[in-house]
Amino acid sequence: MSGYQIETKCIQSGWHPKRGEPRVLPIYQSTTFKYDTSEQMGRLFDLEDSGYFYTRLQNPTNDAVAEKICELEGGAAAMLTSSGQAANYYAVFNICEAGDHMICSSAVYGGTFNLFSATVKKQGIACTFIDPDASKEEIAAAFRPNTKVLFAETIANPALVVLDIEKFAEAAHEHGVPLIVDNTFPTPINCRPFEWGADIVTHSTTKYMDGHAMCVGGCIVDSGNFDWEKYPDKFPGLTQPDPTYHGIVYTQKFGKGAYITKATAQIMRDLGSIQSPQNAFLLNVGLETLHLRVARHCENADRVSEFLQAHDKVAWVNYAGLKDNKYHALAQKYMPNGTCGVISFGLKGGREVSVGFMDKLKLIAIVTHVADARTCVLHPASHTHRQMTDEQLLEAGVAPDLIRLSVGIENADDIIADLAQALDTI
Numbered sequence: 001m002s003g004y005q006i007e008t009k010c011i012q013s014g015w016h017p018k019r020g021e022p023r024v025l026p027i028y029q030s031t032t033f034k035y036d037t038s039e040q041m042g043r044l045f046d047l048e049d050s051g052y053f054y055t056r057l058q059n060p061t062n063d064a065v066a067e068k069i070c071e072l073e074g075g076a077a078a079m080l081t082s083s084g085q086a087a088n089y090y091a092v093f094n095i096c097e098a099g100d101h102m103i104c105s106s107a108v109y110g111g112t113f114n115l116f117s118a119t120v121k122k123q124g125i126a127c128t129f130i131d132p133d134a135s136k137e138e139i140a141a142a143f144r145p146n147t148k149v150l151f152a153e154t155i156a157n158p159a160l161v162v163l164d165i166e167k168f169a170e171a172a173h174e175h176g177v178p179l180i181v182d183n184t185f186p187t188p189i190n191c192r193p194f195e196w197g198a199d200i201v202t203h204s205t206t207k208y209m210d211g212h213a214m215c216v217g218g219c220i221v222d223s224g225n226f227d228w229e230k231y232p233d234k235f236p237g238l239t240q241p242d243p244t245y246h247g248i249v250y251t252q253k254f255g256k257g258a259y260i261t262k263a264t265a266q267i268m269r270d271l272g273s274i275q276s277p278q279n280a281f282l283l284n285v286g287l288e289t290l291h292l293r294v295a296r297h298c299e300n301a302d303r304v305s306e307f308l309q310a311h312d313k314v315a316w317v318n319y320a321g322l323k324d325n326k327y328h329a330l331a332q333k334y335m336p337n338g339t340c341g342v343i344s345f346g347l348k349g350g351r352e353v354s355v356g357f358m359d360k361l362k363l364i365a366i367v368t369h370v371a372d373a374r375t376c377v378l379h380p381a382s383h384t385h386r387q388m389t390d391e392q393l394l395e396a397g398v399a400p401d402l403i404r405l406s407v408g409i410e411n412a413d414d415i416i417a418d419l420a421q422a423l424d425t426i
């Protein structure tokens with residue numbers, strides 16, 4: 001599908017039925033697959049032939065959806081995972097082991113921060129967090145001889161920081177490591193990080209890709225551009241024999257597919273965070289309208305952010321689509337068609353006023369989610385960060401009055417009317 005535009009890929013990539021096969025991607029609701037001879041099956045286990053034998057490793061429904069996301073990102077290979085958390089964990093653990101070090105932007109999703117600051121630490125992988133606005137020199141200063149990965153989010157959740165992808169990619173490559181970027185918020189519709197030098201992209205498909213808040217899921221896409229063999233001592237898992245597959249060397253046998261083949265054949269085999277084919281089917285239905293929905297999310301968020309900014313009860317608005325936003329220029333460079341539908345803002349009068357306002361909303365629901373079709377809000381100080389004092393909240397970068405508003409694809413007038421009536425009550 002490489003000659004086609006991204007809208008066409010959303011609809012047509014991934015599943016290519018042959019004569020008499022179902023037009024719509026089928027759900028291969030089967031754990032296992034049949035062969036005629038023991039020899040045929042044995043070759044699959046040795047990675048000598050490609051084919052399906054057990055859904056924990058690969059399933060045709062999942063593979064078709066992974067291929068679609070791979071084409072949307074412009075990558076070389078991709079795999080689905082059971083969640084965005086699993087995608088980020090596998091993406092790092094595929095090339096890091098005990099004794100290694102990684103660097104991560106401090107403006108990342110809370111679950112990702114916990115994963116890298118606490119859980120991978122218990123496995124012997126150290127992580128240094130850096131300012132997302134760090135200069136190249138400051139990023140360089142965080143590298144150690146055993147650093148294997150630089151990690152960041154294209155648009156950070158919930159801080160809405162826009163990443164300078166080229167700067168981070170250059171810093172990573174000057175130190176011989178790949179840049180992994182979590183591209184959940186812009187989606188490949190608005191930003192394709194490989195075009196700016198990122199090497200690996202991850203997604204929580206739970207958000208815009210699914211788009212309907214139906215299925216938790218994740219995806220890892222490899223650009224195939226990072227030259228692992230240039231640093232054979234740094235990435236032995238890819239460049240040296242794997243004894244669990246009779247000594248095959250992933251880079252030699254699979255070329256641009258080495259990273260994803262290893263993550264599938266080894267990490268997924270052993271840790272097993274597979275996406276169910278049923279969920280992959282639903283994800284694919286979401287992907288078919290991704291280009292329509294993302295454009296509408298951004299259009300609505302533009303209108304809502306302008307309404308909020310002009311309202312005299314609103315203290316501040318953070319949305320990179322606004323001209324006076326700190327990240328507007330970066331957003332224009334990397335995401336000229338729009339950023340995403342998520343806005344954060346605070347009300348004059350602070351925390352108590354923000355909470356009172358949210359309770360008055362009628363159409364907009366209070367839920368722990370972002371980036372789906374229905375407009376929703378969350379107040380981190382009362383919900384995800386509720387154990388903290390106001391002082392601790394500020395240290396964590398979460399203003400006590402911060403309201404995270406995920407603008408959906410309803411009619412923008414109705415969303416604004418709901419915000420307006422709730423603002424009127426305070």
Ligand SMILES: *Cc1c(COP(=O)(O)O)cnc(C)c1O
Nearest residue numbers: 083084085109157184204206217
């Ligand atoms: C939600 C989210 C995740 C985690 O994904 P799950 O699918 O909830 O496991 C990771 N990164 C970002 C940017 C997210 O928004």
